Amino acid sequence: MAEDFEPKIVGFLCNWCSYAGADLCGVSRYQYPTNIRVVRVMCSTRISPHMVLRILREGADGVILGGCHIGDCHYISGNYYTERRFEMMEKMIELAGLEPERIRLEWVSASEGERFSKVVSDFVSQIKKLGPSPVRNKPEVAKKLEGAENASKSFRMKALVSKEYNLLTKENVYEEMLDPERLRNLIEQAANDEYERSLILTLTQDKSLSVKDLSKIIDVPTDRVLEHIVALRQKNLIAMEHPDGFTPTYHAIIIGGE
Amino acid sequence: MVIGGGIAGIQASLDLADKGIPVHLVEKSPSIGGRMAQLDKTFPTNDCSICILAPKMADCFGHPNINVMTYSEVKEVSGKAGDFTVKILKKSRFVDETKCTGCCECIEKCPTKVPNEWEQNLGVRRAIYIPFMQAVPRVVTIDRDVCRKLTEDKCGVCAKVCKREAIDYEMKDQEGEINVSAIVVATGYDLWDPSVAPEYGYGKYPNVFTAMEYERMINAAGPTGGHIKRRSDGEHPKKMAFIQCVGSRNPQMGHPYCCAVCCMFSVKESMLAREHYDDIESTIFYKDLRTCSKNFYEYTERARNDYGVRTINSDGTVKENPENKNPIVVYDVGGRPVEEEFDIVVLASTLIPRKDAADMAKMLGIKADEWGFYTSPDRVMNPGETNVSGIFVAGYCAGPADIPESVAQGSGVAAKAFEVLAGSER
């Protein structure tokens, strides 16, 4: 990769701790590379996984989220959810074939000015090592990211990720605690399913594809693709065609609106 | 009117102002924030102190109903509840507060360096300065006692570099009068100088520190950038001792009372040390480990069990190993004295009323006890009230209190002051 590669990095910082830490960093004149562009949010919990995936799809080389230290959240529990959502983002990015190291979550308090500069410097050099985002010259990665983005926007994923924290920390109505391992597996499974299905829909939006084509692009066995297609057909999200009379191909049904 | 811009005073001001009452907040130093702004973390959650305080300071300063007068002193009070006349001296900063943007360029150029009292003299500041980075208001002040321009009419570099022309060497102290219905006194505490007691070796042995010095050292924005350093050689210590009740619970030293916060802050400080350095070992020498508020005992247990903090129930005095400048703590095991060498010793020295507490009491006509804490005639049922109707006290100046107690007292006296105001309306 080119030596002079200057990554484009988007940062989301919470108003109360990490943004304030970045302010203190400035006040104290700790220097860091210019690559980061900060968007201020009230709380890191505001950031949905699909937003980060979208930014990556549009060509950002890295995204960094900053929040208050665990336990210090200005909104009591916001950053616990951030933590769960971040795991989801990493998972989705990995599925889409991008390096999960392109995103980072850091807790920076309002008094950690120097640390903020270190965090940014470190992240920038990490991204430099990874090189430019493959999105720019590999359209299929963008497609996959789009699939991941849609998957993380789905009801199932959002509901699971949002409820994960409460499920792990509070008893359910039967006064039982959920086994974290089981829940993680469940979410992992759901994430795979949703990602693959979303990707099928994304890929078949512009042109019809066969099960074999899909299996190759997504890199999963044909029977699994078929499984997804059955599920999607049941929801009336995908239609079947026989363009050459033999192999059926599929295309996504675009519902008006979006 | 509220006297004192620490956490108790800020809380009282905010509570009154939010009820629509105009408040004059008078603070002696150049910035509000008080002692809490000096602390690194707070027990028992290890929340960063300035992080949680700064929004309150900003709220207070920006509140439409609060007139914050920093670098100002109350000179005279007359009148009675509902109608006090207060004479206030606004000391000259030699800087136009409305013009200064807090860019601090003048500070960089100022040639005069003096010990930084905010950093417990561990660092230096310039003659033109802001006490700390998060100061509110964020404007500079010229120290008239050391500024070369003001003392010798030389230099004047700050005026030259200030593009806003905010520096005014001719600025005079101003006196003004305001009328108020009620007065809240929340002047806080001073730190007792333990060098008075030679058995602790403070001031004599370089590696004996006070808790406030330690607090500044471990603060990331402090004089050592968050590193604990021995005064003798700048090395980071591996073995630390905390000695409790230095000067307090000690009638001979004139402070028979208990400061109520030192046990907890020493536990906190020993935990913070461990968070900074894995290899550090702390020992707390205590009389009684007074950890008696919500979650305090649990916090102490965590320090003992998870942070490896050793607690020894004994007084401690300090000697020094002259070879390596290591302080030696002499303590008591089953009636026998034992000596143990440490890298540094931190003293939890007594917190005492402000040195001008008695003058303030005289000026206001309120009573203070023999140590200078303001007292209430009915201490049990009417805390916060004084013998003068319409004057209330909150925070440490009314007796040892930690942050939440000071906040509660600040709110509490706001209620009392509001009762006076609501009563006078009817």
Add this chain to the structure above:
Amino acid sequence: MENDKSNEELRVGVFVCHCGTNIGGFVDVPSVAEYAKTLPGVVFAMDNLYTCAEDGLAAIKNAIKEHKLNRVVVASCTPRTHAPLFQATVEEAGLNKYLFTFVNIREHCSWVHMKEKEKATEKARDLVRMGVARVKLLSPQEEPRIPVEKSALVIGGGVAGMTAAHSLAKMGFPVHLVEKEKELGGFVRNLNNLYVTTKDATETIMPLIEKVKSHPNIKVYLNSKVSNVHGFIGNFDVKIKPNDKDEEVEHKVGSIIVATGAIEYTKEALYGYNVYKNVVTLTEFEIMCKNKTLPKVKNVAFIQCAGSRGQDVSYCSRICCNVAIKNAINIVDNYDNLLGIAEQTGKAVEEVPVEPKAPTEVLERRRRRSSRGRGREDEEVAEEVKRGPGERIEVTIFNRDIMSYGIAHELYFNKAREKRVRFVRYKPDRRPEVIMDGDKLMIKYFHETLAVEREMPVDLVILSTPLIAQPDAEDISRLLKVPCGQDGFFLEAHVKLRPVDFATDGVFVCGTARGPADITESIEQAEAAASRAATPLAAGYVQAEAIMAHVDQEICSGCGTCIDVCPYGAITKNEEGLAEVVAAACKGCGCCGASCPENAISMTNYTDEQLMAEALAALKEAI
């Protein structure tokens, strides 16, 4: 926010600040301003030496008028300190303050890239472009003002509750004070005297009780409970139900104070409690002193931390050391006198039987807590305690650390030591034991300093057991949707800076409901809670920031995820089962927005579109 501004042409003004040389020295400010002019929608851009100075502010106001600006971007320092100033400025020029965006090119740019002027300038341009992208999507917002019912509800008629109610009443607000027992006074009614005073405890609080009863602004509901609470700050609907009747009274109140107090912990067989005679708790001893039903004693022992500090409950109960010291001094100074009165009135007892020791209402409260079996009756009769004339009563306090914090307590502690009250320290791994040797009550303990096992005879053992949360604390917690901590006491919003607030706006807590506290501390907290509770009542309205959640009812499926994740209970279900945001309670963190599975929730002023436009503008020139 979703309603398009009727095709109004966007006219953005950009003001780039030099901040003296703070920005200007490291960023080419004029070029940034020039660049801003090229951005679509920007009709005006300028650079100022100090945008925040009077002339800079005047320039903004002039430009808004002259160039008919309807969006303003200021690129200077940090919004955390300066946003209010510029918002007020645009508002003065007639522009809604939510049509303003702040771009930080000082703390986040010039000051941190001081050696790379070119790159810093490029970054400043990007940041301005992001700000312009954001400002174009903003829409004017009104900050909702919600009217407030100017009255309050106080739950609990102990000292804390009465103080809070009385304070609010004195401020001129009507107060409903609900007490579940038959009379006001709470825990203090059990006590003999209060430390620092020798006055009778009930007598000390009597003036307060009288003031509360007679104040025209206070309506007292005795023997009643709060049965239902609905609503939010400024507008709570509460129902109060008498214990013996079914008819409920309904009121609307603006704020609620929880002052439900605590009870004393007891456990069967804890140091022989309810197993051996003459083993009582601190409060039981106070009741005995008060009722003058005292036994003759020569040796008295207090055991501190009985059941607390990790034995049964994890916490330190804060007050027991000082109560024990007070009683120790009372015993040394005054026991003969008390006993004399007891004998005269014929109330003196040979011994304190296993039960009952406490008056019925105390027992009743405990019984409600637990229906555990009682210890066995001890049949044996104590030997007459013989004490020669002039022989003093020996008092020993077994303790771990004496918590006589502050001034008065520590002086009392010293006084107790002067009066030769013995303080014997024990460690949790070697607790003292209360045993019955034949018919003699004995304490077996380990002497720390001498490192030997010892025994001493005692006539009366007083256990300093901790205060524990009220048995109905959880009901109230559910009713008001406020949390209890692990120790069962109510959990305040912030341990340091919001000691009497709940995270839920409009609900406050004080006294021992919040955790062990002595009477003075309870009163301080009660005054504080009164102040906090009075704030919305005095203002007459609550002003919510316009940064808050908004649920699109068309999309909402009523799954309730947002209700689960909201830390403020600011989302409720409406009659149709769909989510609805309570404007007064929402703080705008956005957790619900990011959580909503249907993507039905948007955050005013921080919509997905606005955030994405800002973020994506960082990557590309065209948006």
